[in-house]
Every structure is written in C-alpha cells, then in structure tokens.
Amino acid sequence: MRFELSPAGRRLARRFPLPLAVAAVAGQAVAMIVWAVAAPGGAAESAAAVKGDGKVAITYIITGDRPTADIAYDTPDGSEDHEAVALPFKAEYRFKKGESLSLRVQNRYQNGPGHMMCTILANGRVVKQSSASGEHAIAFCDGAAGLEKPVPGAKVPSMAAPRLPKGEVRLTKVVRVPRYKGSGSPVVGRVGDGDAHLSYAEFGGAWGPSRRTDPAMAGYGRQQVFDTDPSWQAVLASGLVRSDLMGAYKGPDKLRALASAVQDNRQHSAFTDTTTGRDVASQPLVVSGRKGWVIVREMRFRKEGVSSTMDLSAVVVVDTGRPRPSFVWLDVPASRKRLWPDVNALIRSLRVT
Template identity: 40%
Template sequence: MAPFPKWVPLLGSAVLLAELVIGIPVAVGGGSTEEPRSMPSPSPSVTAVPPSPVPAAPTSTPTPTLATATPSPSGLEVTRIQEGRVVKLRLRPGQGSPVIGRVTDPKTGLSFAELGSPWRPSRPIGDGPIKDGRYNLRQTLLTETYGTDDGREWWADIDSQQLWSDLDAGDSLYDAARAMLDYKQDSAFPSGTTGRDIASQPVRRGWLLARMIQMPPSPDGRKARQELSVAIAVDTGRPRPAVLWITIPDTHRRLWPDVDTLVKSLKVVPRR
C-alpha cells in the first residue's frame, strides 16, 4: 500500500480547524447581533395657556365741582364758587384810574394804592359821606343821582376794615371774604338782588372773592343794574383778618381795571 501523501494530514487538520471556527458562533446563538434600544419617546410638551385677562372694573369719572346757587337762611341768593376751587379774576379792559399815592391803614395793617380822579381822596370814615364806625378808611366815587329831584345817590367804594366779630366768618380767609360779600349783598343792595361769584383765588397772605351783583330794575330810575364787588381778606397777624372791599357799578365799568390795580398794590404793614 502506497504511503499517504504528506499533504493529506495537513488538509484534514485544516478541515477540522474550519469546523471548529464555524461551530462556535452556532453554539452561542447563531451570530445574531443585538438591535439597538430605541430612545423613549419624549412626553408631549404641554403649552401653558395664560389666563384670560379679567376686564377691569370701570372707574367712575369724578364730576367737576361747579358753582351752585345757594340761598342763605336770610333769603340771600348766591351762585358760589366752592371753597378750595381756584378761579382767577379776569382782567378787565380799559385804562382805569391813575395812582396818586398809597393809603396806609395802621388799624387794619393794610397798605394799598390811592387812586386819583374821578375818585375822591381817601379819608377816615368819620370824615366821609357815609359814616359807619365799622370802617377805618374809605375812598368814594359818586356814580349817579336819581329819584325825585335827584335826591338819591349811588356810590362806588374802596373800604378797609377789620372783619367784624358778629359775622359768621368760619375758619378760613375764604370764609372771611365770603361773609363780607354776603353781608354787603344783603344790606347795601335792594331787595331781589342776586349774586354770582366770578373769581376765588389766593393773594399775598390772603384770599380774594369777587362777585357780580345783579340788581332788579329800579322804580326810582337808578341806571346801575350790575356791580362788581370784591372782598379781599388778609392775615395781618392781628386777632381778626383785615378786609379790603371794592365795589364799582356797571355805569362805570371803565373803572373795573382799578380792582386789579388795588390787588397788585396790596401789602401788609408790620406791627409796631
């Protein structure tokens, strides 16, 4: 028997080695590879919905304070500017009266312009055409005579005085000016007169209140139907306020600018 060629054993060894290599993967699971894990699906995002805006409750618009007609217990009818509301005095057209000097009233502590013609010189009350112990100084102007034989007179006045203790003047300078105008309307004008406040404003150390006085027709033929009446209450450091009262009828409305002249000139005299 011829001997095996040398390559036969080598071939068998190679075949055996190949079977071993191929058989190992089969024994451990067939050579399959693990599939990658799928990533967990993200949770659906929740979008925050803002709350619906709550409509704001409607705010009420404050009603502006208006001048109101206020009859007093004595029957005085006045359309007032309420205290605290500022209404500036409107400048009146015209040149007005010349200024010839100053009036100084040591009793009240007031000093203000003295007006020239057609005004009469300023005098103590005891020396004037109307004598009233309540006043200290007065400057007057005769505006008309009327009635039978022109026996009646109508005057324009510039008076200085201290506020009288018997007037219901309240606690403020506005109240002091109001009390003076109410007293004048009730006592110095005919029955049926009405008043309408046209200015209410602060001045140096005081308060100004201006009123347009409306008078009924005069059975005696008086021409004046309206009168610009102004009270300025001033704190002079004395126990009671001083008051400057100015009143000029519509027959001499060309002199209404005198009110502005007096207001600008008003000063307080230091106590000695």
C-alpha cells in the same frame, strides 16, 4: 351802592329824634358798605377761654333755610340787635350764674317764607331751642344762665350754610381774577389804614380823596368814593372784619369762607333786597408774606334812579397776624366799567403794614 349806616349807627338813630340823629351821624360814611366793627358778638369770648371763674359758658346759635335774618340777644354787658345777619350765626359768652339770657330771630320778608331756629347752649348742652316758619317767622329762646336743664333729645344745629336762592352762585374752587379791560384810574398815592394794618393804592380821576372814617359808625376805617348817580356810589373801603362774621373763619378753607361771608353780608346790607350775587372769581393771595383771599362778585339788581343794573364787587380778606383779619372792598358799577381795572391795580398794590 345805596347809603347805609352800620348797626351801631342805626341804633344811635333810633335813640334820638331825626334831627339829632342826623346831626350825630353827620360826616360819617354813608352808602355802601360794610361791615360794621360794632357788630353782633363784638364782646364775645371763647367759651373755652376762661375756666374756673364760676361763670357759665353760653353759646347762641341761629340757623335757618334763608340766607339772612334779623336778630337780637342779651350779652353780659347789655343787649344787641342787628339786621340782615348772614346765617348760620354763632356767638359765645360767659355769663354769671342766674343772669338773663335771650335770643330772638326773625326771618326777613325779603327772603320769602322760611324756617328759623334759635338755640342756646350752656356749657355745651342744649338748654333752649325754638323754631318757627313763615314769611315773618319769629323764634325766641330765653332763660337764666346755669339754671336751665338740658332739653331731652335736642341736638346742636349744623352750622352748614343754608341753600342758596335761585340765581345765586358761590365759587368753591379757585377761579383767578380776570385782567379787566379799560383805562382804569390813575394811581396818585398810597392809603395807610392803621387800624387794619394795610396800605394800598389811592386812585385819582373820578375818585374823591381817601378819608378816615369812624369804624364804630361806618364799619370801616378808610373810604374813597365817587357818585355814579344821585343815590349810588363807587366805593373803596378798608377795615377790620366784623366780629360776628368770624364764625366763618375756621377749617382749612377759612380765608375763602370768611371772604365769602363778608361778600354775603355786604350783598344783604348794602344792596337792594332783590339783588342776585354771582361769584366770578375766587383765589388765594399772598400779601407781604401773609395769606389772603379775594372774591369778585357780580351784584345784579334794579333800582329806580340808578343807571347801572350790576356792580362789580371785589373783597380781599388778609390775615395780618392780628386776632381779626382785615379787608379791602372795592365796588364799581357797570356804568363805569372802564374803571374795573382798578380791581387789578388794588390787588397788586396791597401791603400789610
């Protein structure tokens, strides 16, 4: 997987000249994954959570017919911008009356031409809505909280997932994780991730030692890696699911949907732009009496200087009883296929702490 900073890390890098930015993020996790804790909607509150405070319940919604988009929006505490956010996107806040509202979405050129729409709801009614189409389509909505009139005839957009690009496969039925053949890695201990309230096997052999990382920069609290090429790594990491992905966490199938959203986010942020993701397993788990779900996806890609053309990516999402579920993510390139049994060993070892 390629090196990558979390959205917070990218914003830090943009605020400083390159040498200072490099120094500021030195020692933080690179490459791979996932999933930033400092992410869209991180300060969001439920629109129904606070009543009688005189504030306006604002809901931002972004929809489109492409899988991802770059977005930016105002919050009560400032503004946020994020790249390659999985669509549809939804965030809820409470603004003081008259505060500035702004929501911007841009299609990513990697998606090809597509249609994008931004929508702002105030107390549940559409007050702003705009759309655009094209390879670089940009839709923009703005206004002032509590001062905008409902848009006549405007409808709240559907939050259904957009159509998958050709070659992509997402499992909606249960397919159990296969028992992968190979020598696998020796288990040399256990990793405890206090932030995620999870523990699991620590691997030896080719794997480096498990290390703590800064979740605000890397997007996860623990990582274990080894180099498979000069610019590519196998990765094992854990942390809390990004707050902007929690919109998928609803309905009777919410754990599966959230695990799929986490995989989608990783595919679009940690792999090449032309990667094709094909789910090969999707099944429920019970971890220390808590519900979980695992999705295994084959990430097929081509990248100059990388010997593998496919990574096996396994994501486990666990409801630990905290407000946000936790994840463990394991990625091993096909060039190290003999280590794919690490997926089975990781799942067996997983515990809630």
